Amino acid sequence: MNTTDFVILLVEAAGGSIQGRTVLQKRAFFVSVLSDLKLDFRAHYYGPFSPSIDAAVSQLKSLGFIDERTIGFGSIGTLGLEVKRYDYVLTDDGQKIAGSLKKRKKEEYGKIVNSLKRIEKAGNPNYSELSIAAKAFFILTQKAKPMARTEIMREAQSFDWRIDDSSLQRTVSFLEKLGLVNKS
């Protein structure tokens, strides 16, 4: 399955739309981990980020299969900019493509659907907690060893990521429910 097919099926499995660029990237990250799909995630501003997913979204927008809608919240963020969210919605043509992909790639689509269900069952965190969970899991995978919360927070600083203890505690429980980490 190529990355554009993966993105179409991911958005379809999420109900035809995904709210937020970070949510799209982080859901893709966890779905790829839970489904054992190999995507090229690397450390980025808001945690693991896949340039292939990003390129696939641009490609799909350009082909008219995904619509990117900008939602302004009217409030000003820490950088002095209006807080905005980019939502991704399958267009009519995108839904047609999704329909045929679902038939041709039943197994992969099933894996994506199951992974999203597991994420939902584990608490379906908002974009901020999903981002912290992705950062924590990315660090644990990179280090490939058991780590205390304080170690994860220290390691996060090397990627310029700020993770506070209470958020990390909540996301560890999410990762445990997904079966991705064990607390000892």
Add this chain to the structure above:
Amino acid sequence: MTTQVYRHRVRLITDAMIVRGISLGIESDKIDWLKDLYSYDGSEQYIFNYLTWDDERLTTRLLDRDTPDGYAKGFFKRLAERRLLKRIFSGRPTDFKDPEIRKRVFEASDTFLKALEEQVANKYSFDKNLVIAQPVSLKSVRAQTSEGEIIVLHPDGARPFHEESALFRSIDEAIREQYLEVYAPVEYADEKQKKRKRREFHSEIILLIEGLAGESNVFQSGESAGGGE
């Protein structure tokens, strides 16, 4: 910069000609020194040799009378004499109404591009090695900012770069487009013939592409998720 340089027709054609010329010089003309120059083997010797080459040396050597005639020399001769290939087709996603066909065309697998080059060559009696089909796409500034924004400081506060820059704001939407282009060694007698032929090329090549899109074997690829699209 993007529209005037990176996506300029002449730049796209000359780049494609250089790449095709070098590829055919290795694969078809079997020029040993060219193969050595472009076959990185990880050795220090390779690096030392590579560093002794530049554009001028490559061009001079390919055009040298000691270099046998062939595709590489032919392409570089065309470049030196400015007898460039002509763009005979430029199709946008909106030219393909059927979403399945649009998707297949713009996934532009090597198999598809090769098949299209062959069909165009057969239809118009060109040498298939001189027909080049390639997708053209450039990321908009917005797309290049990934999850975050490029922030610029303004007297009134911070602003996203793509909103602040008048130039990028105006071209942002346009350059998000992608195209499938075909270049070929065509000559036109005059402007009138050029216009007529270009219209014909466009409508006929669209039909060739749509025909190819129906042949599922042309689009099969073993690419896995994350496979560098």
